[in-house]
Amino acid sequence: MKSADIYFEFVDPTHISSYNPNYYYFKVFIFQKLIEVLNISSLSSKKIILGVSGSIASYKAIELLRLLISEGARVNVAMSINATKFITPLTFEALSGNSVYSQVFNSNTSLLMEHIQISKAADLLLIAPATAGIIGKVANGIVDDALSNLYVSYSGPTLVAPAMNDAMYANPAVKLNIVKMKDRGIQFIEPEHGELACGSIGQGRLAEPLNILETVKKILNSKKDFHGLRVLVTAGPTQESLDPVRFITNPSSGKMGYAVACAARDRGANVTLISGPCHLTVPAGLSFISCRTAIEMNQHVEKHFLDCNVLIMSAAVGDFAPIQIEKEKIKKKNKSILTLELLPTEDILKNIIRLKTKQFVVGFAAESENLTQSALEKLRNKDLDLIVANDISSPGVGFQSDSNQVTLIKRNEEIEKLPTLPKIEIADILLNVIRPSLSGFSSNS
Numbered sequence: 001m002k003s004a005d006i007y008f009e010f011v012d013p014t015h016i017s018s019y020n021p022n023y024y025y026f027k028v029f030i031f032q033k034l035i036e037v038l039n040i041s042s043l044s045s046k047k048i049i050l051g052v053s054g055s056i057a058s059y060k061a062i063e064l065l066r067l068l069i070s071e072g073a074r075v076n077v078a079m080s081i082n083a084t085k086f087i088t089p090l091t092f093e094a095l096s097g098n099s100v101y102s103q104v105f106n107s108n109t110s111l112l113m114e115h116i117q118i119s120k121a122a123d124l125l126l127i128a129p130a131t132a133g134i135i136g137k138v139a140n141g142i143v144d145d146a147l148s149n150l151y152v153s154y155s156g157p158t159l160v161a162p163a164m165n166d167a168m169y170a171n172p173a174v175k176l177n178i179v180k181m182k183d184r185g186i187q188f189i190e191p192e193h194g195e196l197a198c199g200s201i202g203q204g205r206l207a208e209p210l211n212i213l214e215t216v217k218k219i220l221n222s223k224k225d226f227h228g229l230r231v232l233v234t235a236g237p238t239q240e241s242l243d244p245v246r247f248i249t250n251p252s253s254g255k256m257g258y259a260v261a262c263a264a265r266d267r268g269a270n271v272t273l274i275s276g277p278c279h280l281t282v283p284a285g286l287s288f289i290s291c292r293t294a295i296e297m298n299q300h301v302e303k304h305f306l307d308c309n310v311l312i313m314s315a316a317v318g319d320f321a322p323i324q325i326e327k328e329k330i331k332k333k334n335k336s337i338l339t340l341e342l343l344p345t346e347d348i349l350k351n352i353i354r355l356k357t358k359q360f361v362v363g364f365a366a367e368s369e370n371l372t373q374s375a376l377e378k379l380r381n382k383d384l385d386l387i388v389a390n391d392i393s394s395p396g397v398g399f400q401s402d403s404n405q406v407t408l409i410k411r412n413e414e415i416e417k418l419p420t421l422p423k424i425e426i427a428d429i430l431l432n433v434i435r436p437s438l439s440g441f442s443s444n445s
């Protein structure tokens with residue numbers, strides 16, 4: 001009798017709570033059978049590292065491992081030292097068919113630098129469940145056990161599925177660590193709201209393994225429809241000096257442009273990101289150019305424009321700069337009014353359009369009134385292929401925020417208003433809209 005038959009004979013799923021491990025095994029069994037029947041194995045040839053940390057939800061990593069394997073993935077498990085107190089490495093070894101990396105100083109494998117070997121070959125690092133502890137270590141580069149060693153030696157896509165008590169998940173230090181990780185391009189699958197192992201009700205339950213699997217599949221099978229295309233993105237604010245210590249700028253965080261650059265990179269594009277001063281971590285896997293003033297940004301854009309297939313100008317370039325920069329700090333003494341004389345800065349889009357040959361050019365319009373009308377005028381005047389208009393007067397979206405609400409206007413003046421969405425989702429939609437217009441571009445053209 002196969003173990004699967006045992007579940008059919010002895011487990012009635014209507015009588016088991018969702019906390020009972022049997023409930024999960026039952027669902028895994030049904031899912032595996034479906035995959036067998038339909039002959040689907042969408043993760044075949046993918047190499048995944050499953051990182052397990054010391055949570056009450058560690059046992060769900062067993063189910064996750066089985067799901068990944070049943071989809072054809074080759075899985076290596078790495079465990080934090082505390083995870084081994086919840087589950088033995090042997091369980092994962094038996095199920096994955098691979099040795100588990102759980103000790104840095106294991107005399108059998110230490111000399112082989114096991115963590116480096118595993119991390120080099122992997123397509124994805126999935127940390128599930130992720131405790132507050134491993135999140136803190138990953139966010140801050142702390143390395144003190146097998147899992148954290150593995151993380152710092154790995155440079156590919158990472159997906160983190162937190163699981164913890166609701167108060168831990170709401171803790172500002174944990175929240176800040178998650179923001180730091182997201183800034184570095186690490187993806188998260190949010191924990192669910194519900195009854196927690198400690199008895200309280202709140203957000204902190206590990207996402208359902210089937211949902212984690214879906215996210216893994218989405219990441220690893222994401223389309224590479226920008227492969228071979230060169231995408232130039234500008235992001236962030238510019239700064240124009242008044243004197244050695246003061247400057248004029250705007251509150252752009254750079255989040256929208258960085259999201260566009262990362263989305264294009266993930267879809268296979270060769271990306272150059274030109275960024276004004278912002279506090280985001282430089283994304284991996286793209287060429288990064290830092291600049292400060294509108295003149296500098298203009299120079300970099302001009303230098304790279306002819307070589308690109310798509311230019312996405314999401315930077316909030318200042319419209320005015322002081323006529324002259326004072327050599328010494330402007331003194332407050334004896335001044336009741338300080339009058340600044342400003343001149344318009346370089347109009348980067350206007351300069352670039354003169355050089356345009358085959359490039360698809362996208363502008364952004366941040367407006368506080370007459371959004372559509374102002375954006376349409378900019379589209380026409382600057383001869384753009386597409387404009388992304390956002391209403392900066394709406395609360396909770398736009399500058400600084402992780403979300404945005406934008407309207408896309410194409411060259412043919414077709415208007416598409418998007419709902420409020422995370423900037424990373426807007427970036428993907430924007431690329432979806434651009435891609436059909438690039439059908440004339442062959443790879444590397």
Ligand SMILES: Cc1cc2nc3c(=O)[nH]c(=O)nc-3n(C[C@H](O)[C@H](O)[C@H](O)COP(=O)(O)O)c2cc1C
Nearest residue numbers: 053054055056057080082083131132133134163164
């Ligand atoms: C029974 C038990 C359950 C725990 N569950 C969790 C949990 O779900 N999430 C979490 O962040 N910490 C949890 N902890 C605390 C972690 O195990 C502890 O912070 C540990 O240092 C985490 O180590 P690691 O992140 O290196 O695996 C639990 C502790 C115990 C004793």
